[in-house]
Amino acid sequence: MLEQAGEADLAKSVAERVALIPKENKAGEKLYRERLEICRGCDSLISGVCGRCGCYVEIRAARLTGHCPAAKPLW
Numbered sequence: 001m002l003e004q005a006g007e008a009d010l011a012k013s014v015a016e017r018v019a020l021i022p023k024e025n026k027a028g029e030k031l032y033r034e035r036l037e038i039c040r041g042c043d044s045l046i047s048g049v050c051g052r053c054g055c056y057v058e059i060r061a062a063r064l065t066g067h068c069p070a071a072k073p074l075w
Protein backbone atom coordinates (compact mmCIF):
# COMPACT_ATOMS: atom_id res chain seq x y z
CA MET A 1 0.00 0.00 0.00
CA LEU A 2 2.73 2.48 1.00
CA GLU A 3 4.94 0.65 -1.47
CA GLN A 4 2.44 1.35 -4.26
CA ALA A 5 2.31 4.98 -3.13
CA GLY A 6 6.03 5.26 -3.90
CA GLU A 7 7.01 5.23 -0.23
CA ALA A 8 9.39 2.25 -0.24
CA ASP A 9 11.46 3.34 2.78
CA LEU A 10 8.36 4.11 4.80
CA ALA A 11 6.80 0.80 3.73
CA LYS A 12 9.87 -1.01 5.04
CA SER A 13 9.68 0.84 8.34
CA VAL A 14 5.97 0.07 8.69
CA ALA A 15 6.57 -3.61 7.86
CA GLU A 16 9.18 -3.70 10.63
CA ARG A 17 6.63 -2.25 13.07
CA VAL A 18 4.06 -4.84 11.99
CA ALA A 19 6.61 -7.61 12.51
CA LEU A 20 7.02 -6.47 16.14
CA ILE A 21 3.35 -7.06 16.97
CA PRO A 22 3.16 -10.23 19.09
CA LYS A 23 1.56 -13.13 17.22
CA GLU A 24 -1.32 -13.38 19.70
CA ASN A 25 -2.20 -9.74 19.03
CA LYS A 26 -1.86 -9.94 15.27
CA ALA A 27 -4.67 -10.36 12.74
CA GLY A 28 -4.38 -13.46 10.58
CA GLU A 29 -3.11 -12.99 7.04
CA LYS A 30 -6.56 -13.43 5.48
CA LEU A 31 -8.19 -10.90 7.80
CA TYR A 32 -5.28 -8.50 7.30
CA ARG A 33 -5.58 -8.68 3.50
CA GLU A 34 -9.36 -8.26 3.65
CA ARG A 35 -9.02 -5.15 5.80
CA LEU A 36 -6.42 -3.60 3.52
CA GLU A 37 -8.54 -4.33 0.47
CA ILE A 38 -11.38 -2.36 2.04
CA CYS A 39 -8.99 0.50 2.83
CA ARG A 40 -7.79 0.50 -0.80
CA GLY A 41 -11.32 1.25 -1.92
CA CYS A 42 -11.93 3.90 0.75
CA ASP A 43 -12.03 7.62 -0.08
CA SER A 44 -10.34 8.40 3.26
CA LEU A 45 -7.12 6.61 2.32
CA ILE A 46 -4.31 9.01 1.42
CA SER A 47 -0.95 7.47 0.48
CA GLY A 48 -1.32 4.59 2.93
CA VAL A 49 -2.60 6.81 5.75
CA CYS A 50 -6.18 6.80 7.00
CA GLY A 51 -7.49 10.35 6.75
CA ARG A 52 -9.86 9.72 9.65
CA CYS A 53 -7.29 8.79 12.29
CA GLY A 54 -3.88 9.52 10.80
CA CYS A 55 -2.71 5.92 11.22
CA TYR A 56 -0.80 3.89 8.70
CA VAL A 57 -3.52 1.41 7.79
CA GLU A 58 -0.98 -1.40 7.39
CA ILE A 59 -0.28 -1.14 11.12
CA ARG A 60 -3.87 -0.55 12.19
CA ALA A 61 -5.13 -3.51 10.16
CA ALA A 62 -2.40 -5.78 11.49
CA ARG A 63 -3.60 -5.52 15.08
CA LEU A 64 -6.23 -8.13 15.90
CA THR A 65 -8.23 -5.61 17.93
CA GLY A 66 -7.74 -2.89 15.32
CA HIS A 67 -10.83 -1.36 13.80
CA CYS A 68 -11.80 1.14 11.16
CA PRO A 69 -12.29 4.54 12.88
CA ALA A 70 -15.11 5.68 10.59
CA ALA A 71 -18.44 6.55 12.28
CA LYS A 72 -19.81 3.52 10.45
CA PRO A 73 -16.75 1.26 10.54
CA LEU A 74 -15.94 -0.41 7.23
CA TRP A 75 -14.10 -3.25 8.99
Ligand code: SF4
Binding pocket: 038, 039, 042, 043, 044, 045, 049, 050, 051, 052, 053, 057, 067, 068, 069, 070, 074, 075
Ligand atom coordinates in the same frame (compact mmCIF):
# COMPACT_ATOMS: atom_id res chain seq x y z
S1 SF4 B 1 -11.72 5.00 7.21
FE1 SF4 B 1 -11.51 2.79 7.58
S2 SF4 B 1 -11.53 1.82 5.57
FE2 SF4 B 1 -11.12 4.02 5.30
S3 SF4 B 1 -8.89 4.17 5.22
FE3 SF4 B 1 -9.53 4.53 7.33
S4 SF4 B 1 -9.39 2.47 8.30
FE4 SF4 B 1 -9.40 2.18 6.08
